[in-house]
Amino acid sequence: MLFVVAEIFNPGDGSFYEVLAVPLSVFAVCGVATALKWLFEKYSIHFYKSNQNWSDDVAFCRRSGLVKSFQGNFPFYEFDAFIEMAADMKGNQRHTLKVRHRYPQFSKDKRSGLPLEFTFPTDTGSIAERYAMWDMLSRFMDVSQPLPDIPRLEPFRHLDPTTRAFDEAGKRGRSATYWRDLYAKVDEKELNRLRDEHHEKVNTAPWGSRPDLMAQSVPGYEDSYTAEPEDVNAYAHAPTKNVRFVERSEVTPSERARDASSQNGTR
The missing domain is CATH 1.20.5 (Single alpha-helices involved in coiled-coils or other helix-helix interfaces)
Known part of the structure; x- marks a missing residue:
């Protein structure tokens, strides 16, 4: 044939x-x-x-409280967050959230000699959104609080004991498939409106006056601690102008509980 x-x-x-x-x-x-x-x-x-x-040996592990890296595994509470500013040739500023290990002598990269550091690049958005990103990561690693109520983590809420108890007690105030149903029902115009509302909430949140748990739990940390600018966005773009600084308040149990329950409206 x-x-x-x-x-x-x-x-x-x-x-x-x-x-x-x-x-x-x-x-x-x-x-x-x-x-x-x-x-x-x-x-x-x-x-x-x-x-x-290509491995999965780098991770922030909520269950164990450890940060896995090629240099070793370290407790999450040994990391500090800061915002790095860089400017291009035209003077445009870019801000990046970085999380660095506090004790570089134990976590230096053998090739570069630099301390262990993680970069969370966000090319767009305000300084306040970098604060919100660090806040979300801190909530994720805090097993005493439920998982941040964001679309990416919704399918796994029932797998976390704290979050499952939180949701079963009706404290979430949303259905188990809230984010999935939202994206399935609304159009792009409505999604953009909701995103704008979210950005507005993040930008108007009092990041500068929130209690600093690190300063209250690490001995000697508060000796070099001053204050935070009241408007973090304005200070980041023009630090030489008159900016009002505010001292962080002491955290109370009621504030912690209220802060945890407010995550639904700020994520």
Whole structure:
């Protein structure tokens, strides 16, 4: 049959083997591709696990309270957050949230000699949103509080004991599939409106006057502590102008509880 078809589309004096060369070549290439695909699917996971650039050995672990890295595993409370500002040639400012290990002598990179540091790049948005990002990460690592009420974590809320108890007690005030249903029902225009409302809440939150748990729990930390600007956005863009600074207040149990319950409206 192949010989007949080949002769119809390519008549000539070619031998039987010459006619079969084309389809056999196609079958050979497809066979090799199929074999390679099977080998990739079977052994790719081993490649990723053995390659540090593709491994899952870097993680913030809520259950254990540890931060996993190539330099070792360290408690989350040993990390400090700060906002780094960089300017381009036109003077435009970019701000990035960074989380750095407090004791670099134990976590220096063997190749670069730099302390262990994680960067959370956000090319757009205000300074207040960097504060909110650190606040969300802190909430995620605090097992005494429920998980931050954000779309990405909603499918896993029932897996966390604290969050499951929080939701079953009716304190969340939302259905178990709130974010999934929201994205399924509303259009892009409504989503943009909700995003604008969210940004407004974040920008108007009193980040500068919130209690600093680090200053209240780490001995000697408050010796170098001064105050926070009342308007973090204004201070970041123009630190030389007259900016009002406010001292952080002492945290109370009622404030902690109210702060935890308010996460639904600020995420």
